[in-house]
Amino acid sequence: MRLVHLFLVFTLLSVLAVGGGTAVLPEMQHMTVDTFHWLTDAQFRSIYSIGQVAPGPNMLMVLLIGYHLAGWSGMTVVGLAFFLPDCLLTLFVNRWWVHLGSWPWRVSIQRGLAPVAIGLMLSGTYAIAKLSIIDPLTVLIGLVVFAILLWRHVNPGILVLIGGTVYMVLM
Amino acid sequence: MSFGGGAVAYLREYIVRQEGWLDDEGFLGAMEISETLPGLNAVNMAIIVGDNLRGIMGAAVSVLGMLLPGSIVVMVLGILWQSNHQNLNVKQFLLGIAAAAVGLLTTVTLQIGRRQFRQLPDVAIVFVTFVAVSIFKVPLPFILLTIGPVAVWFYRPSIAKERAADEHLPFHRGARHHLFRH
Structure with missing residues (x-):
């Protein structure tokens, strides 16, 4: 039964992920923590952080949610549920996009959904901030990373690892 | 190897500059589809580039290439975390990472x-x-x-x-x- 729930929840999240992974984080947190009580806020935060340090999309964290709840079969079910629907949809649309070229609503959809996606990404950022910005040092780490990235291109993965190390050493 | 997200920057570097699979126009067209559709941009891009070059098999291989290395690392780290999640150092390290990620997410959101x-x-x-x-x-x-x-x-x-x-x-x-x- 848990596998069925995992499958349904992550399929839904997959289809709703307009704006990408960050955009769907608040809903993912709401579902896994508040609705189904699969994880605590702290566990959700830790799993998110592990996704941050691994190469590739951070949303691979969903595999760990599946594994945490139902072992290797949980990982497999969540991985397929979260990634497969979007892959199939993109494949389908890619082949029809040429035909949509002259459809005037195509532009309207792109223009209209862009600010909605940005709003959702802001909400995802806010959700992680509420979980992790809890004392002066975390405020400082967040601000310093923000300032450095505005200033110049630094591999964000390195900054994130430094942030973790700084907090571990100083606290 | 897109640590910490931001895979799109790397995609452009390899797809357009190094491999020449798409020109800039084609890359932006693929970005338009990727961003409008639900799902991770990088994964959607992998599907489109793979499909355009080698059909469905190409799309499948390029998505696997995008997800497999990271999946292995996430699972290894995750299993290590499960057996050490009570460790104070581990907890603090992960909290610091999440705090740093807030700075990163803010930059990326403002930028996009x-x-x-x-x-x-x-x-x-x-x-x-x-x-x-x-x-x-x-x-x-x-x-x-x-x-x-x-x-x-x-x-x-x-x-x-x-x-x-x-x-x-x-x-x-x-x-x-x-x-x-x-």
């Missing part, structure tokens, strides 16, 4: 949305979406079925020419921020 943050109607849509999700906890399906269609209607074809000039696109073919230049 830099066109939107300059247009008053778009700022309003961004604001309403954010407040609805973060303050009023409106479920995401409801957001996409209400604010989504209203925003699309605002840019409806009959008036799209004046409102929906090209520069509203998140990834416009203009100057790019260093985050996306690599």
Whole structure:
């Protein structure tokens, strides 16, 4: 039964992920923590952080949610549920996009959904901030990373690892 | 090897510059589809590039290439975490990472949305979406079925020419921020 729930929840999240992974984080947190009580806020935060340090999309964290709840079969079910629907949809649309070229609503959809996606990404950022910005040092780490990235291109993965190390050493 | 996200910058570097699989125009076209559809941009891009070059098998291989290395690392780290999650150092390390990620996410969001943050109607849509999700906890399906269609209607074809000039696109073919230049 848990596998069925995992499958349904992550399929839904997959289809709703307009704006990408960050955009769907608040809903993912709401579902896994508040609705189904699969994880605590702290566990959700830790799993998110592990996704941050691994190469590739951070949303691979969903595999760990599946594994945490139902072992290797949980990982497999969540991985397929979260990634497969979007892959199939993109494949389908890619082949029809040429035909949509002259459809005037195509532009309207792109223009209209862009600010909605940005709003959702802001909400995802806010959700992680509420979980992790809890004392002066975390405020400082967040601000310093923000300032450095505005200033110049630094591999964000390195900054994130430094942030973790700084907090571990100083606290 | 896109640590910490931001895979798109690397994609452009390899797909356009090094391998020459797509020209800039083709890359931006693929970005348009990737961003409008649900799902991770990098994964959607992998599907499109793979499909355009080698059909369905190409798409499958390129998605696996995008996800497999990271999946292995996530699982190894995750299993290590499960057996050490009570360890204070591990907890603090992961908390510091999440705090740093907030700085990263803020930069990426401002960067992707830099066109939107300059247009008053778009700022309003961004604001309403954010407040609805973060303050009023409106479920995401409801957001996409209400604010989504209203925003699309605002840019409806009959008036799209004046409102929906090209520069509203998140990834416009203009100057790019260093985050996306690599």
